Amino acid sequence: MHVLKGLLLCLWLTSLAATADWYPVQVQADGQLLQYQPLARAAQPWRICALLPHGKDRYWWGVAWGLDGEAARQGVRLGIYEAGGYENPQVQIAQLQACRAEDADAYVIASINTDDLCPQIAELHGQGKPVIDLVNRLDCPGVSARSQIDFADMVREILAYIEGSREAGPFSIGWLPGPQGAGWVMDGENGLRQALQGQPVTLYHGGYAPVDRASQAQLVRRLLNEHGEVDYLLGNAEAAGFAAQLVRTSGNQYRTQVLATYTTERILEQIRDGFILAAPTDSPVLQARIAIDLAVRVLEGKPHPALVRPLIVMLDQRGLEAFDISRLMPPEGHWMIRRDMPQ
Structure with a gap:
């Protein structure tokens, strides 16, 4: 910390x-x-x-x-x-x-x-x-x-990053998008489908859930229990953060590399430490x-x-050192601001 x-x-x-x-x-x-x-x-x-x-x-x-x-x-x-x-x-x-x-x-x-x-x-x-x-x-x-x-563009950026770093040949992706019905989730899924057309890829959909840690952890565990051999796990920030922690502490049980569909403070930490490969902001x-x-x-x-x-x-x-973090989150000591409509 x-x-x-x-x-x-x-x-x-x-x-x-x-x-x-x-x-x-x-x-x-x-x-x-x-x-x-x-x-x-x-x-x-x-x-x-x-x-x-x-x-x-x-x-x-x-x-x-x-x-x-x-x-x-x-x-x-x-x-x-x-x-x-x-x-x-x-x-x-x-x-x-x-x-x-x-x-x-x-x-x-x-x-x-x-x-x-x-x-x-x-x-x-x-x-x-x-x-x-x-x-x-x-x-x-x-x-x-x-x-x-457009979260379709966010996902396309991630898949371009994977394509630029992976070895040639077939590969697999585990996908944990977030809450069903949210516009950004639907856009991300559209971008995923478009980017994977013609690719030698197997896609494992991990399901939808709210973006809280408990809900996403349940989906991550189920996905990796069923498909522990998956090459890449791509998910919302809570799913990716938990997956990176699980992969890190599991010894050699999982060989997946984790990427997030967007960046938060925890994702920044895990990118810095090498537990998450990359994420767009x-x-x-x-x-x-x-x-x-x-x-x-x-x-x-x-x-x-x-x-x-x-x-x-x-x-x-x-890329972390050159990034202006004020584009992403508030400074240390600033919490969520809630305020009723002023008169």
Whole structure:
């Protein structure tokens, strides 16, 4: 743990300037590479409601931190709600209803699934209320703009990494995507199918479950008990983190190499120690900051792209030292931010 804290401190010291002044940052905006520059400040203290699926890990702590920081910089008022897990879509529906009752000016939503919130979003659109789709993907008419990475691209990056490092010949992959019905999971599975077409690969699907450690550990154990010879295990951060620990402590029982579909603090530690081969990051803190700026731009009728994507970065042992960790998670000592809608 002390070594991890030393690593994180070192990474944070090399990225202090970026943390204080996160822009301009290279992104894809409506398919074009550009340097994203947010507004200097909102024209008035708009009230924005942000909905997140949960606050159980530093991925979503980073999202909340990014939302909070950019709201403070632009001078807008922000409520942040988390639903407690992907198994709680009704909680997120109720939280959106509560924000509507508080008459928020705009909504930033990282959805539990792609369509449960669509009826309310259609009503918000009819009222002229901006809705920004953050991270997870909404399949709803009426979304004003999106700040998110395509998880199909994330998975394609991982499989390109595997292809560049594996020996020639047939190989196998164990797949643990995450919660069924989440937009990012469906996108990741689409990317997996596309990337594996024509490949000499055997795919073992480990099943769906919420991204908590207990649920994912059960799936990992079952997958490796049934297919202990699998060459690569590719899974969400909780599945990959547990699988790396299990492989490390099992002697020579398993020969699988582990990769994660996205990066968290635990994944960074295990990449550094050589227990996880690699993982991409979708820069969730940047996605959150951009989402707040998009909300303000829509509220103020200013030009804005419909879709902004930070660039995907593949992280392995060689790439860790140069990576700006402020794109990924909050600094040490920052926890999940939860806040009711300010008046």
